[in-house]
Amino acid sequence: MSLSVREPNDGYQYATILATLVAPLSRGNITLTSTDTQDLPIINIPALQSPTDQQVAVASYKRVRQACASSFMQKIIIGDEYYPGASVQTDAQILEAIKGTLQAVWHASSTCKMGLSADSMAVVDSHARVYGVKGVRVVDASAFPFLPPGHPRSTIYALAEKIPDLIKNGQ
Structure with missing residues (x-):
């Protein structure tokens, strides 16, 4: 399911709070496919491969949820968590939700x-x-x-x- 399918279109304005791994331990690689500069390389980006990255991502996600549950934030938040929703609670569920929406930070x-x-x-x-x-x-x-x-x-x-x-x- 693409993210655009899940975007609300009910006339309200929304915000997203996210956490970012600024120094991930997971490592990728680039492999040349030939000596021809016109041939594209193979780029392998194994996001969240490191168990430490996974733990930090899940802990960060939980921390964002704690911040959203604060009395200050509750004054401006209308409704329940839209994605992935309050039913996603275990570390494994949270990690899968993160993997489903992961993107690079350029x-x-x-x-x-x-x-x-x-x-x-x-x-x-x-x-x-x-x-x-x-x-x-x-x-x-x-x-x-x-x-x-x-x-x-x-x-x-x-x-x-x-x-x-x-x-x-x-x-």
Whole structure:
């Protein structure tokens, strides 16, 4: 069932309160399908694969429900919870509801992990130089080994400020 089918159309205005995992532990991958740049890669995004991510998501969902049950919120909330509804109570039910409405928050990162040369998953060194390729650096969120907590913009800015200094200093 698409979300648009569940959207109310009764003339009232509605709001959604949501929780976001800003530093998920679940990891995906990108696999090239050929050497042809016109061929699309396979992108695997295993959202909520990590048990810790699942626990945090369920706990966050419960916390949002607690906030909505507060005396302040009850003054402005009209009616019962629309989706998934009050009958969804167990952790397993809540997790399934979350999985059914999950969406990305547009902070793709960590596809060219910065790390030590001994790390088989590392693509760039601490100076953002691509291992095995001379003259190429990665200076964006893809170089993060993991997504930093909160919005990544300031961390991207810090990396973008640091790497040119290293280049100017011959590093």
